[in-house]
Amino acid sequence: MKSVNELFAANDNHEDWIPLIELAAREVFELMLNCRLTVLKTAEATALEITSMVGLAGKLCGVLSVRCGRRAGALMASKMLGVPLEKVGPEVSDALGEIANMVAGNFKNKISGLSEGCMLSPPTVITGTDYDLHSRADSPALEINLLFEGMPIVISLQINS
Amino acid sequence: MAIRALIVDDSSVMRKIVERSLLQAGLEMSQVFQAGNGAEALAVLEENRVDLILCDINMPVMDGLEFIKRLPEVENAKDVPVVMITTEGSEAHVVQALSCGARGYIRKPFTPEQVKEHILPVLADRS
Numbered sequence: 001m002k003s004v005n006e007l008f009a010a011n012d013n014h015e016d017w018i019p020l021i022e023l024a025a026r027e028v029f030e031l032m033l034n035c036r037l038t039v040l041k042t043a044e045a046t047a048l049e050i051t052s053m054v055g056l057a058g059k060l061c062g063v064l065s066v067r068c069g070r071r072a073g074a075l076m077a078s079k080m081l082g083v084p085l086e087k088v089g090p091e092v093s094d095a096l097g098e099i100a101n102m103v104a105g106n107f108k109n110k111i112s113g114l115s116e117g118c119m120l121s122p123p124t125v126i127t128g129t130d131y132d133l134h135s136r137a138d139s140p141a142l143e144i145n146l147l148f149e150g151m152p153i154v155i156s157l158q159i160n161s
Numbered sequence: 162m163a164i165r166a167l168i169v170d171d172s173s174v175m176r177k178i179v180e181r182s183l184l185q186a187g188l189e190m191s192q193v194f195q196a197g198n199g200a201e202a203l204a205v206l207e208e209n210r211v212d213l214i215l216c217d218i219n220m221p222v223m224d225g226l227e228f229i230k231r232l233p234e235v236e237n238a239k240d241v242p243v244v245m246i247t248t249e250g251s252e253a254h255v256v257q258a259l260s261c262g263a264r265g266y267i268r269k270p271f272t273p274e275q276v277k278e279h280i281l282p283v284l285a286d287r288s
Contacts, residue, residue, distance in 0.1 A: 094174045122171070
């Protein structure tokens with residue numbers, strides 16, 4: 001396990017963190033939703049109407065977000081709750097919030113020194129696509145395109161160093 | 162023997178997942194109480210006796226660490242074992258939780274098997 005200082009020093013763009021974010025996401029989906037994510041080589045032009053965000057503050061400042069479509073969000077909630085898809089209701093936002101929270105927490109736990117020095121905010125979930133997100137991030141977002149049950153999801157980390 | 166459990170987490174989805182994990186671990190539960198933060202949990206315990214508490218750390222109003230520090234104030238809850246279930250995974254958090262009185266520590270994400278591994282010894286110690 002590399003330390004946070006080693007990882008900060010190794011790469012100003014933090015590209016080394018992409019595999020860790022991907023691993024953190026894979027573990028959350030495998031353990032909590034019992035399904036495997038696959039890598040999507042190129043981003044699909046699909047409307048991702050649900051955005052779940054968790055802020056990070058401390059040794060690492062930024063925002064980790066999970067974006068997906070409505071059907072993917074409902075299916076995630078269905079799998080987390082263990083109920084049929086048609087019985088999922090307003091729990092989708094709560095479920096997506098927990099997923100972002102667990103991915104962010106699992107990611108920071110993989111970097112020595114970051115876990116205890118970085119706090120997570122409560123999750124915020126936005127539904128819809130007609131918005132602009134302004135953050136203090138000063139480097140390009142680390143973005144991973146994945147497929148969940150054949151549907152695209154995007155996990156990104158915007159860092160404010 | 163059937164147990165009464167209290168699950169404390171600000172996510173209702175996570176509370177349901179924890180309850181399901183307890184069932185999948187083979188625990189027989191006569192009653193499951195839920196609370197969205199530490200203050201709600203203390204209110205539940207003022208009125209009810211439980212055998213086991215599973216508690217998140219990061220919650221609004223009253224977090225999990227403050228909650229377990231306040232537990233001895235509640236007559237019904239003085240000797241009830243608490244197991245933390247949280248995304249906070251550092252050794253510092255584990256040590257802090259255990260020093261506050263937690264009897265176990267489960268990191269999210271988790272499997273029902275991990276829940277079983279942590280809960281059964283805690284319940285065995287109690288009986």
